[in-house]
Amino acid sequence: GEDVEQSLFLSVREGDSSVINCTYTDSSSTYLYWYKQEPGAGLQLLTYIFSNMDMKQDQRLTVLLNKKDKHLSLRIADTQTGDSAIYFCAERSYNTDKLIFGTGTRLQVFP
């Protein structure tokens, strides 16, 4: 079945880069998404990448996709305390409109 996995925690120093990793199993995935959830709030879309792309950059965010290994990563450059949140990756398979979410990675940024 479809499965998306992430590490649960990541701690980085302010100003450093953060890299959050995600692996998925559905080879028919068309779009892969990164969402951010701040405390007490819903999920906010950060960025997404189509499965025929290798990389997408948007300001401080860089998404890398290795389709062969089914590995997705989100790099946040110059990480700030406001980036502290839970980050979810999600995949959408070709045949459904449903998203499959990972467990979320809690990013903690310390000064």
Place this chain on the structure above:
Amino acid sequence: NAGVTQTPKFQVLKTGQSMTLQCAQDMNHNSMYWYRQDPGMGLRLIYYSASEGTTDKGEVPNGYNVSRLNKREFSLRLESAAPSQTSVYFCASNSRDARTQPQHFGDGTRLSIL
């Protein structure tokens, strides 16, 4: 812009009580979803509705019912609440061209069952 609105934001129930969680979106989206979020388990899909008048089971539908009242509203009902249903519930919506349109989420309903 309201986006996706969920009510209530918080609720405490006793085991066996019933409750309906409300969700409304003002973006003219066709598809709507209900998820539950539990620690270490990400978001799991309970039910979804691809269009007005249709509903389908997701990954964890047992103990829940839904109603797609109209295009704007999609409600989730717990007929007989159980402690295992203590969770944060999120409603989401997106347009028919779901592959390019991201899901928009409400702020969640925090539900505790005693």
